[in-house]
Amino acid sequence: MKKEYRVKKDKEFQAVFTRGASVANRQFVVYALKKEQQTHFRIGLSVSKKIGNAVVRNQVKRYVREACQLHEASLAPNYDFVIIARNPAAKMTAQEVADSLRHVFKRSGVWKRQVK
Structure with a gap:
């Protein structure tokens, strides 16, 4: 995922947390802020040390980035997302x-319907 597609700065994270809407399931919490x-x-990731050691946390982050790239065409383009992984995500x-992310994105209303 390109650097310009990531939420990196603390101010950007805080803006999404304070002004964005959140939707969750058992594995992930997604905050979305329309820009x-x-x-x-853009995607920002947060994986706590409670999830596991560095290897597990990095694996979860890789899986989330891969899922976002996979669903790139289906996500609304003008949003900042902050995705927080919960404990069950470590074993997925x-x-x-x-x-799981597709489910959360659909619930949040940022999933564009696929036209067949």
Whole structure:
């Protein structure tokens, strides 16, 4: 995922937390903040040390980034997202992470319907 597609600075994270809407399931909490001037969505990740050691945390982050790239065409482009992983995410496969995130994105209303 390109650097310009990531939420990096603390001020940006805090803006999404304070002004954004949150939706959650058992594995993830997603905060979404609409930004009209953006042409692409941005992702910020937070994986606590409670999830596991560094290897496990990095694996969860890789799976989340992969899922976001997989669903790139289906996500609304003008949003900042902060995704917080919960404990069950540590034991999930990449496909399960993608399915769980799709579920949360659909609940939050940022999932664009696929036209067949």
